[in-house]
Amino acid sequence: MSSLLIVDDNKDILTQLKWGLASEGWDLHFAHDADEALRMYDEVAPKVVTLDLGLPPEEDNSSEGFRCLVEMLKSNHPARVIVITGNDERENALKAVQTGAYDFFRKPIDLDELRVIIRRAFHLCDIEAEQPGEEAEESNGVAESHGIVGTCPAMRSILTMIDRVSSSDVPILISGESGTGKELVAKAVHEKSPRRGGPLVTVNCGAIPENLLESEFFGHEKGAFTGASSLVRGKVEYADKGTLFLDEIGELPMNLQVKILRFLQEMVIQRVGGRKDIEVNVRIIAATNVDLPQAIEEGAFREDLYYRLSVVNLHLPPLRDRGEDVRLLAEHFLRRLTGDMHREITGFTPEALAYLTSYDWPGNIRELENKVRRAIVLAGGSRITPEDLGFVGHGTRGNGETPPLSGTLREARAGLEKKMVKSALTRCQGNILKASEELGISRPTMYDLLKKHGIENWGK
The missing domain is CATH 3.40.50.300 (P-loop containing nucleotide triphosphate hydrolases)
Structure with missing residues (x-):
């Protein structure tokens, strides 16, 4: 049976929905606040949730509702969440959809209209369950499907959604x-x-x-x-x-x-x-x-x-937020384009890799592909240099810094790794979870990097 979780602190609305939706044959569950809703969410694993954004103890704003929404979407079994808002809360409704809510519905509740939205949500869940599609191919931890290459969590999620x-x-x-x-x-x-x-x-x-x-x-x-x-x-x-x-x-x-x-x-x-x-x-x-x-x-x-x-x-x-995917994509383009252009180029120099991984890529993947194509045409040796990519001689790049051009590749990577970790922590105001998500790594990995590079007092 399809489980529906209804989250609302208004007893009259809960009663209305309980009797109005009883004939649909859904397994109905009810919660009055965010904590109760999250507990029930984990226990029941509903396919669909209706969520009132104004929940106690903060009924006058949407903070509790958004907390509940975010936690549900982070779950291993994310449901389709339909947020319920007041007529004067259009901005909150749009923000909820941007956050990941499936749809929104404004009060006062019209049961006939709400039924249609809930039925459609269950229908999409059923389609995904019956026809999950082929999973993206993986090689050495790299997910790839139809030319889309990625190893960061965001791109893995995109590939999964494409299949679904x-x-x-x-x-x-x-x-x-x-x-x-x-x-x-x-x-x-x-x-x-x-x-x-x-x-x-x-x-x-x-x-x-x-x-x-x-x-x-x-x-x-x-x-x-x-x-x-x-x-x-x-x-x-x-x-x-x-x-x-x-x-x-x-x-x-x-x-x-x-x-x-x-x-x-x-x-x-x-x-x-x-x-x-x-x-x-x-x-x-x-x-x-x-x-x-x-x-x-x-x-x-x-x-x-x-x-x-x-x-x-x-x-x-954006490519600047995809971490190691920059190198993977550069190598992917190199393999494909050298074959098309009949050039024998084996890879990138350490200096070129340092530039690639520290550049901000305002033009994203399209800019990266064009730079690799240019480099293949201009390369005078078997490996691509920063000059071939068009970096040297053009001053500073998108982030205003010049990557290290001496030392080993391992040293260059370690220096860049430390810089990226510190930069992410600064942007996220010391929040370890947010910084690790931004970098596309797990929280335990983040703690390992903090220890490895001796980064302390990151919350200050």
Whole structure:
């Protein structure tokens, strides 16, 4: 039986939900505060949770609710959490979804609407349980799938989520800085999905002039406007029975957001200048480097479209936060590109590795690939140097520091390791857990590094 945990300190609401949801056949459990909810969460392992953010002893703010949400999401059996908020707490609702909540619902509670949201959450849980997909391949502790390489916890989590969501048709929103690999993730989802025999059609919403966007999406009839000399099908039609990838969705003009929302709701389009309804069957994946919740606050993006697109939200970390993945990716690109370019290059010099691992990578993975490609072309020897990568002669790099260019590779790595640990502790104000998560290591490993490098008084 599907377990549902309801967390609310209002006895009237608990009674309403107890009787209103009894006919659904779910195994209902109730908690009145965060501590009771977390205890019950561990005991019952519910698939779905409804969580009121205003819990005692801090009913007037959302601190207890967010504490509860974060602990649940960190669990080994994370549930889909639907947060319940007041009508004037829109900011908290958006923050909760950014934190990892599945959805939100505003008071006063409408049981019919809430049932639909809960049913959909259980349905997605069932899909994942029945069709978990293939696990990402691992070699020497490195997870790799469809060209996506990673060893840090954040990327392992992304690869796991790709496996889980590929088999369903739920919309996916991929967020992250430019160059973090959003299109590669979209391709991986498509290639692992039942739609892999169909087309993957990409629309770059930020690269098409606004006056042509509607025609690009939906096509146009002959004579629809000056220059429309023939019938042209749009990207949506070409994606029928496949996947439509909406890249840079945050750049979409507001007037077209309305039409995209209507299309997502009905899966029916009309060509520009046409009157005939055309049914299409596509799976939607969107990507953005824009902070969409912030864009919603500023009135630049529709809230209802955001929630249509982000049934599943995959956030890709910037390369500077991926630790050892920088070296792994550099070696991955080197192996692939040397073969394509017919060059015999065996690796990187210690100095080049020091530069690679200490640079901030503002352009992320795309910048790294381009630097490796450049180095392969310019390399005069069997190993790539900092000069080949374009570092030397350009002053300081993204972090304003120059890596060590003397000593052994082991010494260079140790110095960089110590610097990164101290920097993470400073940013996290001495919080060991947060710093270890930021570095992609476990807390015991962090303590080992503190001891190894003689780092003391990290909380000061």
